[in-house]
Amino acid sequence: MKQLSDRINSLPTSATLAMAAKARELKEQGKDIISLSLGEPDFNTPEFIKDAAIQAINDNYNSYSPVNGYLDLREAICKKFKRDNNLSYNPNQIVVSTGAKQSIANVAQVLLNPGDEVLLPAPYWVSYSAISILSEATYVEIPSSIDTDFKITPEQLEAAITPKTKMIFFNSPNNPSGTVYTEAEYRALAKVLEKYPNIYILSDEIYEHINYGAGNFSFAAIESMYDRTITVNGVAKAFAMTGWRIGYIGAPEWIAKACNKMQGQITSGANCIAQRATITALEAPVTKIGYMVEEFHKRRDIVLDLLGKIKGFKLNIPEGAFYVFPDISAFFGKTIKGQKIENASDFSMLLLEHANVATVTGEAFGAPDCIRMSYAASEEQLREAIERIRKVLA
Numbered sequence: 001m002k003q004l005s006d007r008i009n010s011l012p013t014s015a016t017l018a019m020a021a022k023a024r025e026l027k028e029q030g031k032d033i034i035s036l037s038l039g040e041p042d043f044n045t046p047e048f049i050k051d052a053a054i055q056a057i058n059d060n061y062n063s064y065s066p067v068n069g070y071l072d073l074r075e076a077i078c079k080k081f082k083r084d085n086n087l088s089y090n091p092n093q094i095v096v097s098t099g100a101k102q103s104i105a106n107v108a109q110v111l112l113n114p115g116d117e118v119l120l121p122a123p124y125w126v127s128y129s130a131i132s133i134l135s136e137a138t139y140v141e142i143p144s145s146i147d148t149d150f151k152i153t154p155e156q157l158e159a160a161i162t163p164k165t166k167m168i169f170f171n172s173p174n175n176p177s178g179t180v181y182t183e184a185e186y187r188a189l190a191k192v193l194e195k196y197p198n199i200y201i202l203s204d205e206i207y208e209h210i211n212y213g214a215g216n217f218s219f220a221a222i223e224s225m226y227d228r229t230i231t232v233n234g235v236a237k238a239f240a241m242t243g244w245r246i247g248y249i250g251a252p253e254w255i256a257k258a259c260n261k262m263q264g265q266i267t268s269g270a271n272c273i274a275q276r277a278t279i280t281a282l283e284a285p286v287t288k289i290g291y292m293v294e295e296f297h298k299r300r301d302i303v304l305d306l307l308g309k310i311k312g313f314k315l316n317i318p319e320g321a322f323y324v325f326p327d328i329s330a331f332f333g334k335t336i337k338g339q340k341i342e343n344a345s346d347f348s349m350l351l352l353e354h355a356n357v358a359t360v361t362g363e364a365f366g367a368p369d370c371i372r373m374s375y376a377a378s379e380e381q382l383r384e385a386i387e388r389i390r391k392v393l394a
Contacts, residue, residue, distance in 0.1 A: 010133055015126050015364030016372075019348070023358035034385040036373045037358040039175055039323070041240040043292050049239060049281050056276035065269035068260045069096025069248070073275050073282075080282045081250050084208070085218040087231065089250040095259045096278075098270045100206050100234035100247030102263070105131050107202055107230050107249065108167070110258035112137040116166035121152045122366030123325065125175045125204070129366070137166065141366045146316050146327045150177040150367070154188045161192075167200045168193070170219055173207040176365045176372035177325040178300075178318020180214040190222045201229040206247075207321040209238035209286055212297050214319035220250070227252055237321075238289055239281045244274040296322045299375040299382060306386040310393060322376045325362065329369040337392065344371050355388040 019037040027033045068074065074091035081087040097103040104127070112118065112135040120128050122141045132139040142160045144150045157168075170189075172181040181189075193199055203219040220229035234247030249259065269275075303324055307313045314327035331341045337354045341347050345361040348371050352358050362370030375382055 007134065011130055012133075014130070016360050019352075019358050019360050022352065026352070026356075031356055033352075033356050033358055034377070034381050034388070035358040036375070036377060036382075036385060037360050038376075039237075039321075039374055040242045040376055041237060041292065041322070042376050042378065043240040043295075045240050045244070046281075046288065048284065048288070049241065049277050052280035053273050053277040056273045059276075061272045061276055063272065065272045065275060067264045067269050068256070069094065069270065070272075070275050070279075073279050074248075076279045076282045077248050077250070081231070084286070085205075085216075085231070086221050087218055087226075087250060090253075093250055093253050093256045094248055095251070095256050095263065096246065096248045096270050096275060097259075097263060098247070098267050099245040100204070100232050100236065101127055101131075102267065103232050103234070103247040103249045103259075104128070104169075104202065104204065105134070106259040106262050107232070107251070107255065108132060108135040108137070109262050110255065111200055112166055115164060117162060117164040119157070119160050119165060119168040120366060121157075121168070121170065123150055123174070123176050123362065123370070124169060124366055125171060126364045128169050128171075138164075140165075143366070145367075146314055146325070146370070149316050150174065150179040150325065151181060151185060152189075154192045157189055157192045161196055161199070165196070165199055167202060169202045169204065171204040171206075172216070173211060173214075173318075173320025175207065175321055176323050176360070176362070176367075176370075177316075178321045178323050179316075180211065180319040181217070182214065183217040186217055186219055187222060190219070190225050194224050197228070199228070201225060202232060203229055204232045206232065206234050207237050208233065209289065210293055210296055210322060211320040212293075212300070216320075230255060235278050235281050238292075240292065241274075241277075241281070244271070244277065246270055246274050246278045296375065299377075299379060300324070302379060303373070303375045303382055303386065306383065306390075310386075310390050312393065322374055324373050324375065325365075325367070325370050326373070327369045328371055331393075344368055347371060351389055351392065355385070355392045357385045357388055 074094040114136040116137040208216040230251040312330040
């Protein structure tokens with residue numbers, strides 16, 4: 001008799017990966033699918049980073065690396081944190097992992113116990129809830145809406161805290177909404193958390209450089225929060241290095257030590273060649289990736305303009321990342337192309353089946369009135385995708 005563990009049975013499938021798989025399946029069947037579902041830059045890794053990887057291969061980097069990463073990489077990460085985030089870490093506070101997703105999973109595994117509660121300001125990245133479940137904790141959503149620019153208030157945070165609250169996950173710039181919290185907004189939330197010294201903060205800043213003027217402020221830069229904030233980052237998004245799988249944390253040393261212990265029993269050290277390339281990426285001036293950010297900014301404006309002309313799409317202006325997250329609840333209850341639209345999942349499937357455009361339902365992100373559309377695609381594809389959507393909804 002085949003019996004899977006309760007652990008895996010309790011775990012949902014990633015909605016973003018599921019939609020991407022469905023889009024690939026339809027493509028293989030010969031359908032002309034435009035995928036706006038995956039959070040992956042459509043640029044190639046910059047040449048200077050690839051050159052560093054080639055040099056590492058020629059220098060015979062082929063052995064197991066230290067579990068927490070090469071020392072010179074951890075030193076480069078410390079310098080990056082100081083330069084970009086005004087955060088002071090030493091190499092013993094840094095752990096390099098196989099992607100920021102592993103970084104987050106490590107932190108959850110070493111801090112959470114069964115029955116603990118994790119606060120997730122919604123919308124949130126789909127894996128936060130799954131990682132909480134895997135850690136045998138309970139996640140609690142703090143809702144927001146497009147009318148508040150998908151931000152929570154200090155009052156909402158205070159109301160959500162219970163004696164069981166152990167962690168809160170912040171993500172700015174946000175996936176899926178593109179929302180960027182300001183320094184003043186973060187400081188107001190920190191004022192609430194100052195009353196609860198046993199709550200830890202995970203600050204996911206993977207999109208920090210894909211920012212259109214709002215600027216990025218790190219939660220750990222608030223003095224009262226530094227000793228219980230874990231800052232998560234990586235090179236996937238800003239450097240177009242998703243497949244290189246390098247993420248990292250800056251954390252209180254006792255948490256970093258625990259993550260190192262956990263990782264030592266799961267994957268050990270991250271890919272040695274990718275680590276060497278990451279040193280070059282992080283030591284380079286941020287201006288070297290400016291061309292990608294400029295292109296994303298241009299695409300964002302095009303997408304907002306075109307979607308704004310389709311009746312029923314309610315939009316805000318995302319200040320970072322490469323997503324738009326429109327409220328499409330105006331279509332709920334309507335029948336389109338013979339399909340009754342009851343929720344965002346129905347709407348997302350309508351677009352896939354009739355417009356051949358893959359998006360992701362907002363239900364997966366804790367925002368059931370919305371869908372996520374990635375504009376990490378060419379301008380031509382974006383214009384074609386939105387024209388297809390317009391025709392289906394006309």
